[in-house]
Amino acid sequence: MNAEIIAIGTELLLGQVVNTNATFLSKELATLGIEVYHQSVVGDNPKRLKEAIELAEKRSELVILTGGLGPTKDDVTKQVVAEHLGKELVIDEAAMKKIRLFHKQRKHPMTENNQLQALIIEGSVVLKNNNGLAVGMFLNLENQSFLLLPGPPHELEKMFEQEVKPLLLKQTSKETVLLSRVLRFYGIGESRLVTLIDDLIENQLNPTLASYTGKYEVSLRLTANGSSNTECEKKLDNLEAIIRERAGDYIYGYGDDNSLVEVVSKLIKEKKLTLSAAESLTGGAFQSMLTSTSGASEFFEGGLVTYSNRIKEEQLNVDRKIIDQFGVVSSQCAIKMAENVRQLFNSDIGISFTGVAGPLELENKKPGTVWIGIAVKNKETYAKCFNFEGDRNKNRELSVLSGLHLIYRDLLD
Amino acid sequence: MNAEIIAIGTELLLGQVVNTNATFLSKELATLGIEVYHQSVVGDNPKRLKEAIELAEKRSELVILTGGLGPTKDDVTKQVVAEHLGKELVIDEAAMKKIRLFHKQRKHPMTENNQLQALIIEGSVVLKNNNGLAVGMFLNLENQSFLLLPGPPHELEKMFEQEVKPLLLKQTSKETVLLSRVLRFYGIGESRLVTLIDDLIENQLNPTLASYTGKYEVSLRLTANGSSNTECEKKLDNLEAIIRERAGDYIYGYGDDNSLVEVVSKLIKEKKLTLSAAESLTGGAFQSMLTSTSGASEFFEGGLVTYSNRIKEEQLNVDRKIIDQFGVVSSQCAIKMAENVRQLFNSDIGISFTGVAGPLELENKKPGTVWIGIAVKNKETYAKCFNFEGDRNKNRELSVLSGLHLIYRDLLD
Known part of the structure; x- marks a missing residue:
């Protein structure tokens, strides 16, 4: 099968998105063996969208449209597709119910526009949107299929994974089982990882192999097909073993949604430990990330944001002498912060962050210079220095992830 | 003038780039007043590239091609364009000299392929590449212009800035001025805002009006054209006044990159105040957001993450009786937290967050129930209740932004 992608949105043509x-x-279509020969973008303009559809259906079996399913006047995708196919728009009761509930719960008045989001093209399979109100649609006609997906990436991606993939598999499958496994990496860039497994990517056939880069994490998705689950699992095991030989040190887990914080939180809970934190340059970002996953209260009770030197002294009892002698961007300060927050909050693990977020230098140290301290009950406290060399927020975010990674390595030992 | 962009590269169609x-x-073309109605992507395939060019020249005055100028067999862009136009490829001596020098300096043998990069379409203006070996080309024909640019972004961007912009400016100037103004909103959804100014959007001409939605903030971009800056400013002022009449309560600032946290931080600094925070459900996210902008140390020294009841008592001195009698999800607890953190950290403003992030209920209160307390020196402390009804992270993020918005409103009064 071949497909083409039409993205709809004036904001794309203005370079705003x-x-x-x-x-x-x-990328997803490639792993399903569906060839993409064209991508195009048109604005929120019915005439040009219609032309794009007419062109696409001449050359592609599956036409995928993204965007233009929202509640505003600019959103015209399903109207144009319906008109082009000579089909009616009808109300999807489940979608309407969800929209009504959404507005009722928020006590927002529901406008007529909002109701537009519940309209679907007659005869289409409705694709649920678990991250928003606009439903997607799949229309399987004689020689042609149309797929209408929402524009916001977090809505589109979830919908593709949960609703579209199974449908497309049914269309393309030749009685085979398709099984995917996602390996997650931290501490290695995508380009370096891809270089390490260059030959595997080059010669991929079954399993296929695709890399995805998150903001700072990298994932590899291995997809095998075969006649049974067992056969697929075996193929995935074999490929994973080769990858582990080359880059196993950077693997921290499996699964699409399995972030570093989830893996580390699970590990701390399994070991029945508790943790507290004292943050300077990260300003609360580490604790915020910890508490972003539910169940954090099992191992996290609280901590301090000690942004200034005064607060490090007054609230965290860091000796003035340490700051005067070594500065706050020092292993000595990081160690004291980690030890003191552990004692003050009576936890098993204390972690501290102190360093230079940027853009300015601090204590003659470059932005990106960060000390992370780890104090564990009955173990020797230590601090590790990182040099991230990013901008302010990258330095802060990498500090948080590196802190998680330090705890991960520490608890695995 | 209108333009369209054809990007060439199989890696784009595989989702690798x-x-x-x-x-x-x-974005660059928009600022030059050149309208882009189409973007498309084709692979390294001469037939499909030729079709894309034929389509583009029917509808666009300027056809911009990016990619496919390199030294490998896959790179076919200038060959296809030359053949399509019935023109020869000729050697550009300056480019050839640079390529020879490059290989000589690196002691790399120069292959025939490398010499391909010095070929240009006869009659084109050569665009220098200061970041690579492939030159660009600008072909100005009777009713049509072609612009050929390299694929690597750092080569393309530099070439556009240094070589292309001056050429295009010469082509497009009609002595008119184009001026944009961005209004930023918080606390109102895009669809509700758009409904309020429905008629303005419907009848837009000059200025034009476009809405953009961030994660939780909404922007409106007003763009006017005229013969002078003064004339444009006046048109923008008039339209802004009408918008303010209808939705002024939700406007917090101007500018593309001007987030709520930046506006609030600036305001606190202008008033020479200091702030500290005590966070329960937000777990540090508020303080992390505050410190995400540089210069936060001018008004923020630190705060507490008091996730558990024990820490609220031990570190923040919240009376056990308050928790027992009213619960932690209460105005009483929020008020005590705000007052105590203000005193403990000796700041002018204390802000507190306590509530139910979810997914589970707490104290029989629904996820999304959040109390935010505001304690300001010499003012009466108060707390406000919100009901967000989002998922865990949405509830936390909306809490943070609502906290900022509360301070904003409080300081403006």
Whole structure:
């Protein structure tokens, strides 16, 4: 099967938004063995959208449209597709119910526009949107299929994974089982990882192999097909073993949604430990990340944000002499912060962050210079220095992830 | 003038590379007043590239091609364009000299392929590449212009800035001024805002009006054209006044990159105040957001993450009786937390967050129930209740933004 992707949105043509949807879909379609020969973008303009559809259906079996399913006047995708196919728009009761409930719960008045989001093209399979109100649609006609997906990436990606993939598999399958496994990496860039497994990617056939880069984490998705689950599992095991030989040190887990914080939280809970934190340059970002997953209260009770030197002294009892002698961007300060927050909050693990977020230098140290201290009950406290060399927020975010990774390595030992 | 962008590269169709070139070029062209109605992507395939060019020249005055100028067999862009136009490829001596020097300096043998990069379409203006070996080309024909640019973003962006912009400016100037103004909103959804100004959007001409939605903030971009800055400013002022009449309560600032946290931080600094925070359900997210902008140390020294009841008592001195009698999800607890953190950290403003992030209920209160307390020196402390009804992270993020918004409103009064 071949497919083409039409992204709809004037904001794309104005350069205000990057067309990551086309990238995501192309990658996903490749792993399903569906060839993409064209991507295009048109604005919120019925005439040009119609022309794009007419062109696409001449050359592609599956036409995928993203965007333009929202509640505003600019959103015209399903109207144009319906008119082009000579079909009616009808109300999807389940979608309407969800929209009503949404507005009722928020005590927002529901406008007529909002109701537009419940309209679907007659005869289409409705694709549920678990991250928003606009439903997707799949229309399987005689020689042609149409797929209408929402524009916001977090809505589109979830919908593709949960609703579209099974449908497309049914269309393309030749009685085979398709099984995917996602390996997650931290501490290695995508380009370096890809270089390490260059030959595997080059010669991929079954399993196929695709890399995805999160903000700072990298994932590899291995997809095998075969006649049974067992056969697929075996193929995945074999490929994973080869990858582990080359880059196993950077693997921290499995699964699409399995972030570093989830893996580390699970590990701390399994070991029945508790943790507290004292943050300077990260300003609360580490504790915020910890508490972003539910169940954090099992091992986390609280901590301090000690942004200034005064607060490090007054609230965290860091000796003035340490700050005067070594500075706050020092192993000595990081160690004291980690030890003191552990004692003060009476936890098993204390972690501290102190360093230079940037853009300015601090204590003659470059932005990105960060000390992370780890104090564990009945173990020797230590601190590790990182040099991230990013901008302010990258330095802060990498500090948080590196802190998680330090705890991960520490608890595995 | 109108333009369209054709990006060439099989890696784009496989989802291995994001098409940031299209975004960059679209944004740049918009600021030059050149309208982009189409973007498309084809692989390294002469037939499909030729079709894309034939389509593009029917509808666009300027056809911009990016990618496919390199030295490998896959790179076919200039060959296809030359053949299509019935023109020869000729050697550009300056480019050839640079390529020879490059290989000589690196002691790399120069292959025949490398010499391909010095070929240009006869009659084209050569665009220098200061970041690579492939030159660009600008062909100005009777009713049509072609622009050929390299694929690597750092080569393309530099070339556009240094070589292309001056050429295009010469082509497009009609002595008119184009001026944009961005209004930023919080506390109102895009669809509700758009409904309030429905008629303005419907009848837009000059200024034009477009809404953009961030994660929780909404922007309106007003763009006027005229013969002078003064004339444009006046048109923008008039439209802004009408918008303010209808939705002024939700406007917090101007500018593309001007987030709520930046506006609030600036305000606190202007008033020479200091702030500290005590966070329960937000777990540090508020303080992390505050410190995400540089210069936060001018008004923020630190705060507490008091996730558990024990820490609220031990570290923040919240009376056990308050928790027992009213619960932690209460105005009483929020008020005590705000007052105590203000005193403990000796700041002018204390802000507190306590509530139910979810997914589970707490104290028989629904996820999304959040109390935010505000204690300001010499003012009466108060707490406000919110009901967000989102998922865990949405509830936390909305809490943070609502906290900022509360301070904003409080300081403006």
